[in-house]
Amino acid sequence: MNGAVAVDAAGAGPDCARRYGPVALVTGASSGIGAAFAQRLAARGLDLVLVARRRDRLEALASQLAAVHGVGVTVLQADLAATDGPQQVAEATAALDIGLVVSNAGFSLKGDHAGNDPAALTELLMVNCHAPLQLTRAFIPRLRARGRGGIILTSSVEGLIGCPYSGAYSATKALVKALGEALWAELRNDGIDVLTLCPGATATEGAARGGYDPSTVQHMDQPDAVAEQALAGLADGPILISSDHYRRLFEQLTTMPRRDALAAMAKGMRTSRGA
Incomplete structure (x- = not known):
């Protein structure tokens, strides 16, 4: 579905606002897919709560969205690696009628698992797993009380199988996929749509933190296209793989004998890393 995106009734502007408005919460909104979600939702007329650690980025994005789309934007600086980060988000938004929760914050670690920094592994677990677990737990009662709404959880195609040289990341995203399903x-x-988004390689700032150069990766998707597909398919759930290439690739891998699939992936990764 790269490129042309089929937008259903729920994904269209006014219908999206009626179904999931008036306010959408987006975590990891300072860049990448999160910022793209914010842009797309503002264009559909939803007010926003933007959550991330970088306040300056959030404020710049909020000013732009308010000026271009005339929506209300609340900036909420929060550290979702902190144990109480999700609870702070829930408490800070208690007075807002949030109809869509986009739990998008996350990052990756690549390379030999034994070489990962212990502190980075803890942060990975907190941001990628603890945050979506706690945010969904906190907001589901509010969505149920409204009788309508939606939840989008950003996982990854790497959550579909244990990926060698990306073991910790793929494990965290497997949790997100299982949670979303x-x-x-x-x-x-209950009138609540849930979609787990599984992107393939996407051109975001997180690529550099994950330890690879996006310019060297083929079949790279753009965040805007990924976010658009997710919003268009929100009512269809439970899983959306936003890349045709990676959908075909992982369909092949997950139907192979698992030993063969894992050995082939490890060999390919060692070759690409020059090991």
């Missing part, structure tokens, strides 16, 4: 089934009769 479970919540889709739990909430489907």
Whole structure:
């Protein structure tokens, strides 16, 4: 679905605002897919709560969205690596009628697992797993009380299988995928749509933190296209793989005998790393 995106009724502007408005919460909103979600939702007329650690980035984005789309934007600086980070977000937004929760904050670690920094592994677990677990727990009662709304969880195609030289990251994203599937089934009769977004390689700042150069990666998607597909497919759930290339690749890998798939992936990664 790269390029042309089929937008259903829920993904269209006025219908999206009625179904998931008046306010959408987006974590990891300072750059990448999170910023793209903010842009797309503002264009659909939803007010926003933008959450990230970098206040300056959030304020610049908020000013732009308010000026271009005339929406209200609340900036909320929060550290989702902190144990109480998600609770701070829930408490700070208690007075707002939030109809869409986009739990997008996350980052990756690449390379040999034994070489990962212990502190970085803890932060990875907190941001990628603890935050979506706690945010969904906090906001589901509020969405149920409204009788309508939506949740988007950003996972990854790497959550579909244990990926060699990306073991910790793929493990965290497997948790997000399982959580999203479970919540889709739990909430489907409550008027709450749940979608787990599984992007492939995407041109974001997180690529550099993950230890690879995006310019060297083929089949790289743009954040705006990924966010658009997610909003267009939110009502369809439970899983959306936003890249045709990676959908085909991981469909092939997950239907192979697992030993063969993992050995082939490890060999490919060693070759690409020059090991």
